[in-house]
Amino acid sequence: MSATVDPSAYPLRAFDVEVRRIKDVGPHFRRITFAGGVLDRFGVPGPTRDLRIKLLIPAAGQPQALLGEPDGRLYQGWYQDWLKTEQPERGFIRSYTVAAIRATAQGREIDVDFVIHRVAEGHGAPASEWAAAAAVGTRAVIIGPEASAITTSTRLSETGIRWEPQGAGQVLLAGDETAVPAISSILKTLPADIGGHAFLEVPDPADFRTISTGSAVRVTWLARQPTGSARGALLDSAIRRSVPKSGTSGVPGRDTYAWVAAEAATVQILRRYLVNEVGLDPKRSEFRGYWSQGKAGSGINGTPVGQEPQVRRR
Numbered sequence: 001m002s003a004t005v006d007p008s009a010y011p012l013r014a015f016d017v018e019v020r021r022i023k024d025v026g027p028h029f030r031r032i033t034f035a036g037g038v039l040d041r042f043g044v045p046g047p048t049r050d051l052r053i054k055l056l057i058p059a060a061g062q063p064q065a066l067l068g069e070p071d072g073r074l075y076q077g078w079y080q081d082w083l084k085t086e087q088p089e090r091g092f093i094r095s096y097t098v099a100a101i102r103a104t105a106q107g108r109e110i111d112v113d114f115v116i117h118r119v120a121e122g123h124g125a126p127a128s129e130w131a132a133a134a135a136v137g138t139r140a141v142i143i144g145p146e147a148s149a150i151t152t153s154t155r156l157s158e159t160g161i162r163w164e165p166q167g168a169g170q171v172l173l174a175g176d177e178t179a180v181p182a183i184s185s186i187l188k189t190l191p192a193d194i195g196g197h198a199f200l201e202v203p204d205p206a207d208f209r210t211i212s213t214g215s216a217v218r219v220t221w222l223a224r225q226p227t228g229s230a231r232g233a234l235l236d237s238a239i240r241r242s243v244p245k246s247g248t249s250g251v252p253g254r255d256t257y258a259w260v261a262a263e264a265a266t267v268q269i270l271r272r273y274l275v276n277e278v279g280l281d282p283k284r285s286e287f288r289g290y291w292s293q294g295k296a297g298s299g300i301n302g303t304p305v306g307q308e309p310q311v312r313r314r
């Protein structure tokens with residue numbers, strides 16, 4: 001299917017891996033550690049930041065599907081080809097973040113922190129179900145960057161990294177539980193001369209975790225329980241309190257880069273405030289719906305939240 005394409009020019013590959021460890025980290029997060037010899041080929045130049053990978057999930061009763069060439073090489077257009085496969089053979093693809101990557105005596109490992117979505121009545125959440133049922137030794141296919149296929153002309157976004165602060169000295173990060181792995185990884189890599197504020201909204205105070213950062217970014221955790229706050233409401237009010245509207249003093253200027261990822265409706269509300277009322281430059285910002293309440297999947301890379309009025313899907 002990829003005979004006319006030079007696969008060496010394509011930065012992503014399918015990696016055949018297995019679950020090495022499982023640990024619940026907080027009431028709503030399950031950390032799954034993937035391992036496999038092929039992961040020695042996985043990587044990006046520099047830290048992973050908000051590096052996205054994709055998990056290929058077989059439909060119930062189906063074997064684990066493979067993608068691309070028998071050795072896992074992919075090519076421009078693999079996703080469109082995958083979409084042409086009928087269900088149930090096709091299975092599902094969902095996006096996740098590399099929470100950590102490390103070398104061990106037994107080979108490379110990747111941690112992914114899965115939020116287990118409550119399955120709505122009659123509707124599955126295949127990735128959450130997969131993570132809830134996974135056991136040590138369960139095989140999986142993940143799609144991510146192949147270090148040797150990344151060249152100087154590869155754009156960062158083609159590898160799965162969206163964090164591009166463009167030299168900003170101040171950053172504003174905001175996310176719900178699905179963005180905790182990305183925000184944690186970003187903060188770990190920021191140098192001492194970067195300031196700003198990170199807001200993380202999670203279901204429960206027991207989901208709070210210590211994030212190590214050498215930067216001057218202040219981290220604020222918000223929990224919907226025990227008060228039963230509506231999803232996104234705490235993020236919205238915390239940001240309104242902390243980031244003043246245009247026309248008042250202390251408004252973030254051109255030195256600020258904003259990165260926001262959460263449930264799509266929350267991101268739409270935050271974008272509306274930060275771009276329309278505060279005046280942040282959308283070209284120096286990343287607004288991404290990581291998932292959509294009540295809708296299966298979130299698009300191949302999440303939902304880029306753009307101009308009003310609607311949340312675009314792709």
Ligand SMILES: Cc1cc2nc3c(=O)[nH]c(=O)nc-3n(C[C@H](O)[C@H](O)[C@H](O)COP(=O)(O)OP(=O)(O)OC[C@H]3O[C@@H](n4cnc5c(N)ncnc54)[C@H](O)[C@@H]3O)c2cc1C
Nearest residue numbers: 096097115120123125126127128291294295296297301302
């Ligand atoms: C770049 C990126 C990085 C991400 N990183 C992470 C990460 O590190 N960790 C993490 O946990 N998440 C992450 N996410 C979010 C994750 O991809 C989504 O939460 C994903 O949709 C989960 O898949 P799922 O199969 O469990 O649920 P989905 O099938 O996508 O369903 C989502 C929700 O909608 C409900 N639902 C589904 N279909 C229907 C329907 N027809 N009617 C009513 N309700 C329905 C489900 O019950 C569930 O609550 C990331 C997303 C992106 C884009």
